[in-house]
Amino acid sequence: MNYGSLDLNTVWFCLVGVLFTGYVILDGFDLGVGVIHLFAAKKDEDRRVFINAIGPVWDGNEVWLVTGGGALFAAFPAVYATVFSGFYLAFMALLCALIFRAVAIEFRSKHPSPRWRAFWDGGFALGSGVSALLIGVAMGNIAWGIPLDARGEFAGSFLGMLHPYALMMGVTTVALFAMHGSIYLLLKTEGEIQARVRRWVNPLIIAFILCYVIVTLATLLYVPHVTAAFRSEPWFFVVAVAVVLAIANIPREINVGKEFYAFLSSCAAMFGLMVIFGIGSFPNLVFSNPNPELSLTAFNASSSQKTLGIMLTIALIGVPVVIAYTASVYWIFRGKVKLDKTSY
Template sequence: MNIVFDLNTVSFVLVGLLFTGYAVLDGFDLGVGALHLFTKTDEQRRLMLNAIGPVWDGNEVWLVTGGGALFAAFPRVYATVFSGFYMAFMIFLFGLIFRAVAIEFRSKEPMKWWRNLWDISFSVSSIVSSFVLGVALGNIIRGIPLDADGEYIGTFWTLINPYAILVGITTVALFSMHGAIYVVMKTEGPLHEKIRGWVNKTIIFFIVCYISTTMITLIYIPHMIIYFREYPILFGIPFINMVAIANIPREIIHRNNFRAFLSSCAAMMALMTIFGIGIFPNLVHSLPLAENSLTIYNAASSPKTLSIILTIAVIGVPVVLAYTVSVYWIFRGKVKLDASSY
């Protein structure tokens, strides 16, 4: 049960880091999408879209890159999960397609029906994408049926189980909370005040989901807590998570919106870390035959390739962080509509 920081573990951390970047960044713009239809006027909806306008595309690149890194480092996981979750991932893809074009198309025409259509498309596809991501995550946590070759042997309906659905809903709640805080940070005036009132509701929604998920996980999914039992110090991470979430309403009341957003980011990073520690050293837990699980060893690429990926990451990730920080810095402050807006 010792954690060895070998090449495979470091690669696992790298892939996790990229997907965490995705969750934290695309999480808020998916959440903005989930809340989009609750705003009523055209101006408010444009503000919602333009709050994420310059960044949503870059946020999605974290998914593409995380996927690429997973493909490179753990091809057997990539192959098994993507083919096993075929219809689920197709729905996810259609969601991402509709989201992207809805953002781009919506404000191109003045007609009310046109804008309503793309508003609905943006919001529904954001919710569906978040939900499917959560369902996929839930199944990875719970375990999926694999054969001795590591092939998925369930069906689409195997994936639709209560636990996975609960994680799906939790994900939508989490992203909505994250998105609401982001909008509070990025807007002013009536929209700002309106969304400010929603933040606590989304937090409550999330906490209810989160507590249920945690309890069910603790009771029914023992393999997720092995390392926590082994190294009690790891309980520090759920603790950080809870402190970060509890801190959000406090910061919101004091109108420290940026710090509220940072708290929310910290909570999500902690959640992803908990997930990572929980599944380690598996990437895909096999249920019922645990011996068929795909681990960071039996699913990995050669040491040569892992070291190539890590080299690419060591060169690339600092540059990527620099781009990301610069873009967020350049577009800091409250969003204002101008001629280049959506």
């Protein structure tokens, strides 16, 4: 297919962004449920309700990450190669955490022994928490910039990636996912369990807002290249305001018992945060710090125009279908969790 003068590089910058945004919004609540699983759930039945709240959907949610990775490989191979080889150990730890999480969900309730269940409960919580932390640390490093050499290869070290800004971003991500997950659980639970979850929502919102303020201040002070776009186009600031309004809307909706709108608000806030991240980064996919001229951008790290065009055709055919049946699955499994014999 011929897309004429369409700027395919920018389109793919946005599309890869959409896939990763889909991932953090969707798997974000799965990981968040995992993070609070050990604390907010008391009895075995509570834990089963928590796991079954994400039971039918976590698998599909994780596919957004896999497809995002595939799209990055196809559209920006240089970025895929540099980031995953550069973040080698961090990434292996993330894979390990994700495997553990997946398997813990699958296997926890397959055997009645309390020790078996306690082991997998630990695996589920730890796997989810470590995944969220590492995703945040990785995003922190992408925002802060990593050292690259002239060939676009990572020139830093593993410990060099654990600087305070990246760690703060990691903690913020954990808080964000935990908040998002607790709101999702409100939607899927009822009665006593819901009351228990409800006690966690406001503290988590506050924790996230505190982290968000600190990260924003740190970004303004120490990461000027991310804020440059906002200085040159002040109306982008509207997005930042919208994020704050969306978060402020969450407790309001919960108080009037509209959990679904609270959840939508939380999704909207996360979408806004990813938009801010995208605007701040564009056109850089991997910012080189120091030596910004070596950065990998949507233009110097992309595949050929032909491939970007083919991929766009694939995306235009595939993504609407994916969204349609993903929505149907969420529709089929709407409503409160009821444990039955097919449950986890």
